Amino acid sequence: MDFRRGRKREDPEINLIPFIDVLLVVLIFLMVTTTYSKFTELQITLPTADAEKALEKPFEINVTVDAKGNYTVNSVPVSFHSVQGLAEDLKAATRTGADGQPLATPAASPVVVVNADQFAMHQMVINVLEAARLAGMDKLTFAAQTGGKK
Numbered sequence: 798m799d800f801r802r803g804r805k806r807e808d809p810e811i812n813l814i815p816f817i818d819v820l821l822v823v824l825i826f827l828m829v830t831t832t833y834s835k836f837t838e839l840q841i842t843l844p845t846a847d848a849e850k851a852l853e854k855p856f857e858i859n860v861t862v863d864a865k866g867n868y869t870v871n872s873v874p875v876s877f878h879s880v881q882g883l884a885e886d887l888k889a890a891t892r893t894g895a896d897g898q899p900l901a902t903p904a905a906s907p908v909v910v911v912n913a914d915q916f917a918m919h920q921m922v923i924n925v926l927e928a929a930r931l932a933g934m935d936k937l938t939f940a941a942q943t944g945g946k947k
Contacts, residue, residue, distance in 0.1 A: 856907040858890045858934075860925050864916035868925070883928035891932075908936040 861869040868875045868883065871893070875886045891907055909929045913922050922939075929937055 855936075856891075857910050858887060858907050859910045859912060860887070862911065862913045862917045862921045862925060864914045866918070866921060868921075877924070880924050880927045881931060883924060884931035887928055887932040887934065891934075906936060907934060908938060909934050910938050910940060912940045 859869075859871055861872075866877070868877050870886050870890050875883065877883060887909065909925070911922060911925050926937065929935075
């Protein structure tokens, strides 16, 4: 250590040239590796969900077939004379609700639910299918009653 008083301290020297060189290299690297496009953002339509909406139950026509050969359309007994007559009864059921009251507008595409007794003949169910086809109803579903014999 030099404790002399007469010696003047030299001012520190700051050399900015290496700092500028490093900044230029970083700037050139960013210019070369960055890609530019004319689109500023992507337009994405995200899916939405709404839990407030209640599912609408489709209009159903219930056709019941029992083992004795009886047909009922929406709990109204129908006498079976022909498949065409059953088709007319199905068309009439589209103009009335489940409670039997006339609808303001006929149901556009009702679902025909065939409830068949397990002892009913297969031809009776085929008659309902044919009548639904003649009536222009293409939505069908089946429900089987499997009660035991007493």
